[in-house]
Amino acid sequence: MPADLVIRNARIIDGSGAAAFPADVSISGDRITAVGTAGAGAREVDAKGQVLSPGFVDTHSHDDGAFLLHPDMAFKLAQGVTTDISGNCGFSTIPNEPGREYMPGDISGPGTMWRDLEGYFEACLAQKPAINNAMLVGHNRVRAHVVGLEKRPATAAEVAEMCGHIATAMEQGAVGFSTGLIYEPGRYSTTDEVVALAKECRPYTGIYATHMRNEGDKLLEAVDEALHIAREAAIPLHISHHKSAGRRNWGRVTDSLAKIDAANAAGMDVTLDVYPYTAGSGPMWQYVNLDSIDTEWAEGVMIASCPDHRDFEGRMVPDIATEQEWTIDETVREIVTSPRGRQVICIHFIIDEADIETNLRHPKMLIGSDGIPELKGNPHPRLFGTMPRVLARYVRERNVLTLEDAVRRMTHASCLRFGLVDRGLVREGYYADLVLFDPGAVKDLATYEQPKQEPAGISMVIVNGEVACENGRHTGVGSGRMLRFKR
Known part of the structure; x- marks a missing residue:
């Protein structure tokens, strides 16, 4: 029986700290079933040399x-x-x-x-x-x-x-x-x-x-x-x-x-x-x-969220003070003591x-x-x-x-x-929480001025064996779980 998903031609960074190595990875259900040589998969993805790491x-x-x-x-x-x-x-x-x-x-x-x-x-x-x-x-x-x-x-x-x-x-x-x-x-x-x-x-x-x-x-x-x-x-x-x-x-x-x-x-x-x-x-x-x-x-304070003064959001306190003709102290006091301060x-x-x-x-x-x-x-x-x-x-x-x-x-x-057993390694038998990314292109795009920007360079995110995000598209599969400390 073919695996549910096979990722081929990946550069594996397995989470242990060991050097990267080339391999294919197969996934069936919520687990990694092979690392190295993989058989056929119901779906196959060519990693094209990108890094595959644990989530x-x-x-x-x-x-x-x-x-x-x-x-x-x-x-x-x-x-x-x-x-x-x-x-x-x-x-x-x-x-x-x-x-x-x-x-x-x-x-x-x-x-x-x-x-x-x-x-x-x-x-x-x-x-x-x-x-x-x-x-x-x-x-x-x-x-x-x-x-x-x-x-x-x-x-x-x-x-x-x-x-x-x-x-x-x-x-x-x-x-x-x-x-x-x-x-x-x-x-x-x-x-x-x-x-x-x-x-x-x-x-x-x-x-x-x-x-x-x-x-x-x-x-x-x-x-x-x-x-x-x-x-x-x-x-x-x-x-x-x-x-x-x-x-x-x-x-x-x-x-x-x-x-x-x-x-x-x-x-x-x-x-x-x-x-x-x-x-x-x-x-x-x-x-x-x-x-x-x-x-x-x-x-040195910027206002991130301010329900009573939405126009203050994303701005530094000194700039707000100058605009409002308040002192720094008055500005802080107004923000903190407002009804939803x-x-x-x-x-x-x-x-x-x-x-x-x-x-x-x-x-x-x-x-x-x-x-x-x-x-x-x-x-x-x-x-x-x-x-x-x-x-x-x-x-x-x-x-x-x-x-x-x-x-x-x-x-x-x-x-x-944090006591999360069988997670955190690209290894046979471990849960298939995985990330496929280009190490030369991965980059954060969120800034203080425009913070809600998703990053670049991450091709695929797999959660418990299900593709949860692919090329910036969130699949909505909802495969996350509540994890307990394994004692």
């Missing part, structure tokens, strides 16, 4: 709600992403009380009829998602569910209740526990609270993924806290979007990475991820103290290009977009361009990574980190 894994996404609102996941599929790790920075869709608003402008997305991870996964599958989704359970959501947004430490009883929610999520297949200690309400937690919650991952071999308490002036202290939490909980640590924010802190990633190296040398298990852009993005109100607005920060997403230019390259050279560094799928405004270009940007800028143009190592980080290394 890319976005290790840091905020697509929890997007799987329900935008199940075609076109912004990820077009860049070769076949699997998302959602629930980052402490924001997740679980636990959930139907109809409850947990926090204004919650980037986790809507909560409807589910209460736990099983219910959320069922809701996602009903939408026939284009790509796979694995989930972290988020501290901010758990704390909001139990404690609310109160600015105080949790009581012992509240910590115990939160532990129960985390244990339930882990039992149902969550890949770990995430925090966003810079955000409300996580910023009000003590280190001991986070340790107690992280310990719930230990019986399930889950990880602790953290947006640390500080990524600027107190970066190194925040790294120490993250290491302490993981060490006390006796679980692996993953540091999200590693950076040293603010011009006065540029270069300190070297010191931060030295701490990571020392921890790994001492027997810990620590990895990180980075996005390949000099700007971050998130809910603007979470970064602003209205009693003392950081003017230096505000001068807590739904405003901003883009802030806070990162040094040299630090990105330092991060990418580190062997424990993975790739995450950190994109926020608010498509009505001007989202950060990382939502559409992260993976192709690594391949174009940092592999082909800057020679920071070899192509084989970049693919390793974006595929098998990420699957290993």
Whole structure:
């Protein structure tokens, strides 16, 4: 019987980090059935020497709600992403009380009829998602569910209740526990609270993924806290979007990475991820103290999404201030305190290009977009361009990574980190999540001015054996799955 699909004359980069090699690949059902010499296929594709690699894994996404609102996941599929790790920075869709608003402008997305991870996964599958989704359970959501947004430490009883929610999520297949200690309400937690919650991952071999308490002036202290939490909980640590924010802190990633190296040398298990852009993005109100607005920060802010001032979207705060004849402080205040000010997403230019390259050279560094799928405004270009940007800028143009190592980080290394078994390699018996691309032409086209541009140079994306995108055409096959940590 012929295979369902055979890809011939491909240059295989298999995800292991090994050198590329020529081969044919056959697929039947959702699995790779041969790598090397392949028999006949019901459909055959001539790769013409293009690279065939495992599908890319976005290790840091905020697509929890997007799987329900935008199940075609076109912004990820077009860049070769076949699997998302959602629930980052402490924001997740679980636990959930139907109809409850947990926090204004919650980037986790809507909560409807589910209460736990099983219910959320069922809701996602009903939408026939284009790509796979694995989930972290988020501290901010758990704390909001139990404690609310109160600015105080949790009581012992509240910590115990939160532990129960985390244990339930882990039992149902969550890949770990995430925090966003810079955000409300996580910023009000003590280190001991986070340790107690992280310990719930230990019986399930889950990880602790953290947006640390500080990524600027107190970066190194925040790294120490993250290491302490993981060490006390006796679980692996993953540091999200590693950076040293603010011009006065540029270069300190070297010191931060030295701490990571020392921890790994001492027997810990620590990895990180980075996005390949000099700007971050998130809910603007979470970064602003209205009693003392950081003017230096505000001068480097672009407005991505602003429901009450759509004409501000895609523009820098100083330009808006000049046009409106406001001061920088007045502009920030107007945007954040407008009726839907807590739904405003901003883009802030806070990162040094040299630090990105330092991060990418580190062997424990993975790739995450950190994109926020608010498509009505001007989202950060990382939502559409992260993976192709690594391949174009940092592999082909800057020679920071070899192509084989970049693919390793974006595929098998990420699957290993998040417990995704039989994925991330072009190998017989593995799930057929695959990307066919031209390494000389692949390129991100999304910019800060025009962020909703799909990349060039990606010919085909296959998700669980089904062709999901071909030559820029999204097939709508909806073959994505909800993935659980295999323990």
